[in-house]
Amino acid sequence: MLLYKLWRSFIKEILLLKRDIGGIVIIFVMPLLLIVTITLIQDSTFKNLEGSKIPIIFIDNDKSEVSKNIKSELESSKTFQLLTNYNEKSAQEAVFSGDYQMAIVIPENLTKDLNSNIDSKVQTIVSSFGLEGDSAKTKKEAPKAKEIHLYFDPATNAGFKNSVMNSVNKMVFEIENKKIYKAFQDQLGTTENLDENKNLISFKEITPKKGEMDIMPNSVQHNVPAWTLFAIFFIVVPLSINLVKEKSQGTSVRARISPTPYFVHILGKTFTYLIICIIQFLLMVAVGIYLFPYMDLPAFDVSGKMFQLVTVTLFAGLAAIGFGVLLGTIADTQEQSAPFGATSVVVLAAIGGIWVPVFLMPEFMQTVAKFSPMNWGLNAYYDIILRNSGIGGIAKELAFLFLFYLATVSISIFYEKKQNAV
Incomplete structure (x- = not known):
């Protein structure tokens, strides 16, 4: 019932x-x-983020090794399309008006000053071990640190800003590391291959798998x-x-x-x-x-x-x-x-x-x-x-x-x- x-x-x-x-x-x-x-x-x-490039302004006032490395890394990332027909003032106006999301300005003499800075610091370290030889006589005062200017559209997402700044910092850090290693080689007279100076710690993402396919x-x-x-x-x-x-x-x-x-x-x-x-x-x-x-x-x-x-x-x-x-x-x-x-x-x-x-x-x-x-x-x-x-x-x-x-x-x-x- x-x-x-x-x-x-x-x-x-x-x-x-x-x-x-x-x-x-x-x-x-x-x-x-x-x-x-x-x-x-x-x-x-x-798909738009993955398949298309974001146009950004790139101004190279250095026109030397470091700026060329940074430019090459940005181009090889397949994320950015670099626009180079700007000066710093026009780039600032274009970004702040919302025409582009960001601009990167490489300062003058970045490579030269970076090399001088590294050489000075390496000579100081080497001399502290009593290995300076004649290099101590030529030791110069280290130049001031250089600034790479990053201009962002005020409407740009904070996550995008952090991602770009982290990427630029990583590129500069790797360039500095290689140069420091090369400077020590020159000072100590070693002939070890620079390519062997690889990271000892790396990251590998592990994801769930279904058969041989990542989920x-x-x-x-x-x-x-x-x-x-x-x-x-x-x-x-x-x-x-x-x-x-x-x-x-x-x-x-x-x-x-x-x-x-x-x-x-x-x-x-x-x-x-x-x-x-x-x-x-x-x-x-x-x-x-x-x-x-x-x-x-x-x-x-x-x-x-x-x-x-x-x-x-x-x-x-x-x-x-x-x-x-x-x-x-x-x-x-x-x-x-x-x-x-x-x-x-x-x-x-x-x-x-x-x-x-x-x-x-x-x-x-x-x-x-x-x-x-x-x-x-x-x-x-x-x-x-x-x-x-x-x-x-x-x-x-x-x-x-x-x-x-x-x-x-x-x-x-x-x-x-x-x-x-x-």
Whole structure:
């Protein structure tokens, strides 16, 4: 008998959804438009950065060994297109007016002064060991340090500035090291090959592998789970509206006076919207697998991960349904439930890392993000897709999502009983 009542509740929810065309559009069409649009925008941005060169102004007042080395390194980086038909004043004006992102100005006599500076310091060191010979007699005062001027457009991203400055510093540091080594060779009369002066410590990036292929996250792997989660939680809007309609149309009164317990009414909604969540997920995955390759985007790889991804979807769906039931139970009118539901989902998405990665947030917001159910779901998806975790590896996130569902539904049932107590 209980199963029959649950079935009838499920049918009722389907009929309500059939009458709400706008709600169906929100549930299915809007997330697909979001995932396609945002993924295209982000992937195009990445490809532009990778495939095209950034024009920057390069002014060489040194015209010697060091400046030529710096110019050669910048050109070989395949990141910059060097513009050389400027002087320092015109370059400053062009950059500060926003025509170009940056300008690099190499000072006069940079190579000459650098060599003199190094020779002076090397002679001082060698003389301290009593090996100066005749070199001490020719020791000269070291010239002052030179400055390479970097001009940046005020609108330039701080990360880009730091990246460029670090690159220039690294180039200059390597040039200085080679010159210092060569100066010691000259002073000590050694004939060791300069090419043997290589770094003793280097860096090698180790990434997860699938067979012989490196597993690298891309825009699709980030956007498919993120916007699937956003779509799942957006069922809060039609779900809460339907609950409010039931109260205003007297359906909830008939449900209360019937022998069917209120929790069966909630379970009917849960099963209905869980099916919707699965359909949403499958549609998003289908777009990632079949449509994105035709748009020159990476295909979404779910091989060997489908069961885990569906499991996360079910638990994320439960959390979203619980939130929608709570909102629809507390709200008195559609004017309350609809805007609050939409706004709250956007806020949960923002603090949960859907739009901005959590690690980029201020420390306080990183703490707040840990309490967002969207963040739990997103971490579970990423653990599966990017870190190859199994069900055991995402057990904590699944537990949080299920407890969130139980808590919100329990509050809803308690509130409903209290409001209708005679």
